[in-house]
Amino acid sequence: MDNPLVTAFEGPFGIAPFAKIEDAHFAPAFEAALAAARARVAEIAADPGEPTFANVIEALELSEALLEQVGGVFWNLAGADTNPARQQLERALAPKLAAYSTEVTMNERLWSRISALWAARESLGLGPEQMRVLTLYHRRFRRAGAALEGADRQRMAEVMERLSVLSTRFSQNVLADERDWTMALQPEDLAGLPDFVVASAKAAAEERGRVGHLLTLSRSLIVPFLQFSPRRDLRESAYRAWVARGENGGETDNRAVAAEILSLREERARLLGYASFAAYKLEPEMAGKPEAVRDLLMRVWTPAKEKAEADQAVLTAMMQADGINGPLEPWDWRYYSEKRRKAEYDLDEAELKPYLGLEAMIRAAFDCAYRLFGLDFRPLDLPLYHPDARAWEVTRGGEHVAVFIGDFFARASKRSGAWMSDFRGQKKLGGAVRPIIVNVCNFAKPAAGEAALLSYDDARTLFHEFGHALHGMLSDVTYPTVAGTSVARDFVELPSQLYEHWLEVPEVLEAHARHAATGAPIPKALLDRLMAAQTYDQGFATVEYIASALVDLAFHEGAAPADPMVRQAEVLGALGMPHAIRMRHATPHFAHVFSGDGYSAGYYSYMWSEVMDADAFDAFREAGDAFDPAVAARLQRFVLSAGGSQDPASLYRAFRGRMPGVEPLLRGRGLLVA
Ligand SMILES: [Zn+2]
Numbered sequence: 003m004d005n006p007l008v009t010a011f012e013g014p015f016g017i018a019p020f021a022k023i024e025d026a027h028f029a030p031a032f033e034a035a036l037a038a039a040r041a042r043v044a045e046i047a048a049d050p051g052e053p054t055f056a057n058v059i060e061a062l063e064l065s066e067a068l069l070e071q072v073g074g075v076f077w078n079l080a081g082a083d084t085n086p087a088r089q090q091l092e093r094a095l096a097p098k099l100a101a102y103s104t105e106v107t108m109n110e111r112l113w114s115r116i117s118a119l120w121a122a123r124e125s126l127g128l129g130p131e132q133m134r135v136l137t138l139y140h141r142r143f144r145r146a147g148a149a150l151e152g153a154d155r156q157r158m159a160e161v162m163e164r165l166s167v168l169s170t171r172f173s174q175n176v177l178a179d180e181r182d183w184t185m186a187l188q189p190e191d192l193a194g195l196p197d198f199v200v201a202s203a204k205a206a207a208e209e210r211g212r213v214g215h216l217l218t219l220s221r222s223l224i225v226p227f228l229q230f231s232p233r234r235d236l237r238e239s240a241y242r243a244w245v246a247r248g249e250n251g252g253e254t255d256n257r258a259v260a261a262e263i264l265s266l267r268e269e270r271a272r273l274l275g276y277a278s279f280a281a282y283k284l285e286p287e288m289a290g291k292p293e294a295v296r297d298l299l300m301r302v303w304t305p306a307k308e309k310a311e312a313d314q315a316v317l318t319a320m321m322q323a324d325g326i327n328g329p330l331e332p333w334d335w336r337y338y339s340e341k342r343r344k345a346e347y348d349l350d351e352a353e354l355k356p357y358l359g360l361e362a363m364i365r366a367a368f369d370c371a372y373r374l375f376g377l378d379f380r381p382l383d384l385p386l387y388h389p390d391a392r393a394w395e396v397t398r399g400g401e402h403v404a405v406f407i408g409d410f411f412a413r414a415s416k417r418s419g420a421w422m423s424d425f426r427g428q429k430k431l432g433g434a435v436r437p438i439i440v441n442v443c444n445f446a447k448p449a450a451g452e453a454a455l456l457s458y459d460d461a462r463t464l465f466h467e468f469g470h471a472l473h474g475m476l477s478d479v480t481y482p483t484v485a486g487t488s489v490a491r492d493f494v495e496l497p498s499q500l501y502e503h504w505l506e507v508p509e510v511l512e513a514h515a516r517h518a519a520t521g522a523p524i525p526k527a528l529l530d531r532l533m534a535a536q537t538y539d540q541g542f543a544t545v546e547y548i549a550s551a552l553v554d555l556a557f558h559e560g561a562a563p564a565d566p567m568v569r570q571a572e573v574l575g576a577l578g579m580p581h582a583i584r585m586r587h588a589t590p591h592f593a594h595v596f597s598g599d600g601y602s603a604g605y606y607s608y609m610w611s612e613v614m615d616a617d618a619f620d621a622f623r624e625a626g627d628a629f630d631p632a633v634a635a636r637l638q639r640f641v642l643s644a645g646g647s648q649d650p651a652s653l654y655r656a657f658r659g660r661m662p663g664v665e666p667l668l669r670g671r672g673l674l675v676a
Pocket of ligand 1: 498
């Protein structure tokens, strides 16, 4: 078969020949690409010559070229424009790719060549980026267990297998508890609920073949119910059921599952030579050590708790004015907070929306990139994978920088959420390649002939993903392993969250937010109310989040707790939680931490990134100009172009002259009382 996926892409800018690619091409292309990668890795491992940086590391960097070309097309289509054939192939590929990856990291000859280079690293004459790449390879193999032998290797395989069973069970138990609880709402119970909540409760009943209205524990239904229902008794029952997920006794109880997961993680870390699972997890992150995480969280905790306690007093007074005595309870917070928000910060989304046209917000994002980094955007007329996707050539001073693809509208074939990804990454090794970057969003598609309008959250998402896109497009490194967004998890959200700040620079919306029908600029009063609403109830949000992050950290430091619920109670007791606030996710349903490894000893990273983006934007504030050229040049050089070519803390220090401070975040969240 003549397969367009396995020959070089020769069209303009190296964009894939989408018109020629059929679904039937993917499976054989992956087979060919995997076979080519395996053959190449075998050659590299069996090389009879002395190991050198070139014949081991550089060779490995280029060994998966075809797999990257095929995967670059397939994984983008699987997310943005899937169909049953693509879904089936996705399922079939997952175990094959996992097996290949284990084969590589467990290849003993390859490991011995990498360790030999590592041992001799000081005498190899490597440049800083090469040293970083060697460090990353050595670390990746070691962390995967390449150095384990005999019984330890065997035990590690057992631990990993058991962990995968337990994490699946943990998720399924939470789902079962969520599914099993419902509360029928009588017509009089619907009082005070907005139309969208009533409609969701009706849909929930219909879905279960019932008539009337049902409350379920789905976050999108229970949270608005707690916010709007004046029925304190119903709020209490619903809240108690919501926080008891995974803690109801019987088969779906997650407390013993969590305890076993924590103990196996500790064993895994010790087998690999780490003092604790937290030490293992944090090693490749910017935070580096558990102490750094705790220190940062505690610096935010104290002012957040003070703000939450002040808010608790206000809300308690509101409740007492309703004739209810006693303390404000957790099932009261959202209800009184919503009443207060309406009184003090009411913002009518419908009034705002006509000013936030999609085209205007794209222009705003491009315009900021021009003012900061001198980037120009020229629409390209190229056939892409879907008619809604659009492409631009990105240039600077007439020189090609990247191709940017924007795929903005929701459709049934697209995964939910928003993301940045690439069809092709940047590199210089083996010939210079400029990147092809894509942003995918799920904005509502307007009727034919009408303009697409965004909510403020949508506009923020657009800027967020465009920040990731800049990280990919401005990448300027030699080795693919460290290109673009290939950085530590607690560093990767810096460019994206930072870019959101330019949407809040008044002159940006003043210039670009024009009324869709009249062309009038956004009224100043509306803009002010919009900005004030951004910091509302951040005491509550910060306290519930930090409590969860500190419990997560405590679970993974030192010896695993015999009873996680006791450890959780100790941590919360020491913090002195405000009475009406609980953890955002309690242990028996803390999926970030127990349904897989992703955010275990890592739940902190959301706030870590936010501290950094606030501190980074503050550099522009200090310079007195949101587009200060010197600060923008440093941002580009040390963050947006540098990828993972140095460790993240060094990059941040090079940009900012110091490590991030928490004060800009506290100011941004309205937690610094002047
Ligand atoms: Zn992001």
